[in-house]
Amino acid sequence: MVDIRYDLAFKLYPYEPIATQTQPAQRRPVVIVGGGPVGMATALDLGRKGTPVLVLDDHEGVGQGSRAICFAKRTLEIADRLGAGQRMRDKGVVWNVGRVFHGPEQVFEFNLAPEGGHKNPAFINLQQPYFEKFLVDEIRVAQDEGVPIEIRGRHALTGLEVVGDHVRLEVDTPDGPYQLEADWLIACDGARSPIRDMMGLSFDGRVFEDNFLIADVKMMADFPTERWFWFEPPFKDSGQSALLHKQPDDIWRIDFQLGWDIDRAKELREDNIRARVDAMLGEGAEYELEWTSIYTFQCRRMAQFRHDRVIFAGDSAHQVSPFGARGANSGVQDAENLAWKLDLVVKGLAPDTLLDSYAQERAHGADENILNSTRATDFLTPKSEMSKRFRNAVLELARDHAFARPLVNSGRLSVPCVYDGLSLNGPDRLDGPARTRVGAPCVDATLADGFLLDRLPGQFVVLSLDVDAPQIEEVDGVPIHHVSLDLSVDDPNDMVRARYLGDAPYAIYLLRPDQHVAARWNTAGADDIRAALRIALGKGAEI
Amino acid sequence: MTLNLEPNIADPDGFYDELLAVHQGLSDADSQALNARLILVLANHVGDRQVLRAALKVAAKR
Known part of the structure; x- marks a missing residue:
């Protein structure tokens, strides 16, 4: 028996019985449990690198x-590297402007319009089912090219045991159970992770006593494509805060903060939801309710993301409030951090301790996300009279005075974290810009011909800027890709110069497969690069 | 910069008068709101995080 817990938006991987059901357990190098954005991104990344992956999902689609x-x-940059970025941009709604209101008054507006020279916008709005579908579609393209990814729908993990050098899995299907073995098991099974429960692992953090009502409505409206956020909204019964944000297909996300003591069933009744939405949009507004939900949230993470041969990624490992869009986005960064490391470990090119750096780096990322989303939540839902007074004082002052606007916190929008001071970092021997320091993700830039990030494949890269780098093809069997730029030709807008050199005349960067900076120098010899690369492989001597 | 805890306000009695005057006739709630705005305005003027931290510590000590 495999229970169906939810309806599908897209049926993408219908159940198929497997031929080996009654045979002895088959061994797989990597089994991923959970076909959400994190599981599918991990599968696609690993598969494209040549490591065979089996994805088990207890449903048949999204x-x-x-x-x-x-x-x-x-996230879009990662999707680009995986081949799915263009469809996401084509379908998604690009937005840059946000407005913050307090009651009926606008407090201020902001514009995320990024500096020039980035292929991707700061954000797109796109319903999660599309994001997942585009990844799965890209997996199908990859499979046709021979990439070793297998997806099994309605195959539910029901038990597991770590035994020596592998994990023994019990899987249930509509045709009954079977057994599998995995060298590595990746748990992408969501915030309520059954794997976490099967292993008896705790998931501690802070519960926020608040309920939020989502009403996605379909309507032809001429609201601008902006993020509108209200503190103490003026419409009837709209709660403590409200959000209006556009999605593709003429769908608008409306979000009301309802408070703690509510009657969920009552609030989810269509007439009650419509009363709230009518008050917000004005009487006579015509719309269909597309999807409604009430959610609560917690900010918490596992103490360890790696438990021997079982690795947790995405919501199963950490959970944040939705303010700031740090859930799915951080999960996709988990996926890309894990994929290159596990690929090298499976191929025997790196020690398995490299996977400890996954746990270290992504726990660092999770802590940053939890900190930011907790602070946003405290601003949105003041927990005492005094904190509410300060919150409202900030909002009142922000109308007239620029100084107070940075204190307004309706969610600090997701940016990737910098792995400052962590174990894979090599030397930073360049007096270069802080934003591309060792540990930081590469910053995109327009080149004479295309974009910089499109030049960085999912492997180690030596990026040399106006200087010759030693032509090492590999270190300990790990291949190195070289990108050499002559800035007088390749960098007509001086973007690479501003973002990677600053006042330095030339530089050599060693970049990891996930496009984070591993080391940088003015000039480097072959031994410098070898030593830094070994550190980035988790073999590292201290520097 | 360090937090200045030595006398620094010219005409202290005059300042104190003005501080009370802005609260004159306000309800407790309005007074507290005013104080919150005042703290934010002054904190921004100081700016220096170390000084602000030291000031928070001094004020929190009873």
Whole structure:
């Protein structure tokens, strides 16, 4: 028996019985449990690198409901590398302007319009089912090219045991159970992770006593494509805050903060939801309710993301409030951090301790996301009279005075974290810009011919700027790709110069497969690059 | 910069008068709101995080 817990938006991987059902357990190098954005991104990345992956999902496709709707630039950059970025940009709604209201008054507006020279916008809004579908579609393209990815729908993990050098899995299907073995098991099974429960692992953090009502409505409206956020909204019964944000297909996300003591069933009744939406949009507004949901949230993470041969990624490992769009976006960054490391470990090119750096780096990212989303939540839902007074004082002052606007916090929007001071970092021997320091993700730039990030494939790269780098093809069997730019030709807008050199005349960067900076120098010899690369492989001597 | 805890306000009695005057006739709630705005305005003027942290510590000590 495999229970169906939700309806599908897209049926993408219908159940198929497997031929080996009654045979002894087959061994797989990597099994991913959970076919959401994190599981599918991990599968596609690993598969494209040549490591065979099996994805188990207990449903046959993508669940209904828009859920995550804001996908950040870094996520789109990763999707680009995986081959799915263009469809996301084509379908997604690009937005830059946000307005913040307090009651009926606008407090201020902001514009995320990024500096020039980035292929991707700061954000697109896209319903999560589309994001997942585009990844799966790209997996199908990859499979046709021979990339070793297998997806099994309605195959539900029901038990597991770590035994020595592998994990033994119990899987249930409509045709009954079977067993599997995995060298590595990746748990992408969501915030309520059954794997976490099967292993008896805790998931501690802070519960926020608040309910939020989502009403996605379909309407032809001429609201601008902007993020509108109200503190203490003026419309009847709209709660403590409200949000209006556009998605593709003429769908608008409306979000009301209802408070703690509510009657969920009553609030979810269509007439009650319509009364709230009518008050917000004005009497006579015509719309269809596309999807409604009430959610609560918590900010918490697992103490360890790696438990021997079981690795947790995305919501199963960490959970944040939705303010700031840090859930799905950070999960996709988990996926890309894990994929290159696990690929090298599976191929025997790196020690398995490299996977500890996944846990270290992404726990660092999770802590940053939890900190930011907790602070946003405290601003949105003041927990005491005094904190509410300060919150409202900030909002009142922000109308007239620029100084107070940076204190207004309706969610600090997701940006990738910098792995400052962590174990894979090599030397920073360049007096270069802080934004591309060691540990930082590469910043995109327009080149004479295309974009910089499109020149960085999912492997180690030596990027040399106006200087010759030693032509090392590999270190300990790990291949190195070289990108050499002559800035007088390749950098007509001086973007690479501003973002990677600053006042330095030339530089050599060692970049990781996930486009984070591993080391940088004015000039480097072959030994410098070898040593830094070994550190980035988790073999590292201290520097 | 360090937090200045030495006398620094010219005409202290005059300042104190003005501080009370802006609260004159306000309800407790309005007075507290005014104080919150005042703290934010002054904190921004100081700016220096170390000084602000030291000031928070001094004020929180009873």
